[in-house]
Amino acid sequence: MTAPKTARIRPPKQSRSKRTLERIVEASLELLATEGLAGLTVHRVVARADSSVGSFYARFDGKDELLDYLGERVWTEALERWETALQTRDWSALDLADVVEGAVGLLIDAQRSRSAYLKALDWASGRQGDAYEAFRNELLQGLRQLILQNRGDIAHDDPELAVRLGLRGVLGVVDSEFRATQDRLPRDVLIEECRSMLMSYLTGDAGEGRTGGVDFFEVWG
């Protein structure tokens, strides 16, 4: 999983054109957020940015390049925030339970970042959520390492696998909570439940293999 390929724009050479570029970026993200893909046209972007089509094409080869550039900007900013958040703490002193709780909290907070734009940008570019998914993998990869530092406390036969799947599960729970429009759980309850889910999966004893309990045939094509 790597960052999207670098978008090659014509870089601004004066502070004036640099400000114009920033206004175009802002206007694009605003339009994307408020009106969706269909609202994101070059004319509307430059109108909202108090610029002009000519200025736009002085920076970008075309609309596709704007989308790539936006994706790269959002990706980079979100990742920088994430790394700052990760490095703010000294994780080495924590035991498994604390690392897990910290990881869950970080995931919840990360959900509020602008990384949601990545999803819309993916769909606008015809990459159906790929960059967004790659970013989430990037997040989970860092957390995997942290948790595996306490692998001695993990009862699961295959700690790598368990941490990978467990974090995916937590991310699924967090996602759905943020998508929900009603009955949202308070942050502390959400953290506690996710911690409980992940901890019991990693350390619990409900994992002894069951065989032949249910024999489902596949109904789905």
Next chain:
Amino acid sequence: MTAPKTARIRPPKQSRSKRTLERIVEASLELLATEGLAGLTVHRVVARADSSVGSFYARFDGKDELLDYLGERVWTEALERWETALQTRDWSALDLADVVEGAVGLLIDAQRSRSAYLKALDWASGRQGDAYEAFRNELLQGLRQLILQNRGDIAHDDPELAVRLGLRGVLGVVDSEFRATQDRLPRDVLIEECRSMLMSYLTGDAGEGRTGGVDFFEVWG
């Protein structure tokens, strides 16, 4: 969570026009799958369906109505399959572990249904994944009821909450596995791990509340 509102098309009155409608639906879904949103134009749809723009507009008021109609079709078909799959078994005789394992298996198989089209249709219509998410909620709701029939075996303080979040977690794991392009787990391993995760969360003892272990401040805007 309810199905998308009924799309009002002009119904075909002869078998000939009914077949034409089916070809248009098929061609639309094929184009959506192979070329994405950008490939879905009226001209291209009718060309692929060996039809004509006039025939198209004899059925649909416009392109938006096609999208609504497709969404409704996909929704209905996927839900019918789901209900068939659910009713194929007698769940009342199973204990909690077996119900959980069965539910996990069903979720995995449901992932292969055409419901993925719902996501693309949502984005094409400017509803950003809403119908797709509603469909997933529909799936989980049925499974919740089944699992809660054995609520006596659930150790968690709040069985309703635990089942809701636990299923969300499993769905997150299944999703990510199907998105992965490499290192995909075999179906039986995936079922076993999801079963283990959900069971240990519902019945495990790693859930006793922790307080004040970690005090994270929020870094994300």
Next chain:
DNA sequence: TGTACATCAGTGAACGCGCGTTCACTGATGTAC
């Protein structure tokens, strides 16, 4: 400080293309007697 010049930045009318949509027309199917 002033002047001359080059480069950078910005403007918006205009263009062409492809899209969604309309419509006048032809052919197929169903119905009445």
Next chain:
DNA sequence: TGTACATCAGTGAACGCGCGTTCACTGATGTAC
């Protein structure tokens, strides 16, 4: 069975609109001396 008529279905050229993009031009900024 045959004929007349109404309705349904299908066709594709044509239209208008909005999109992405180009370009000739004006103004601002930086530099040399």
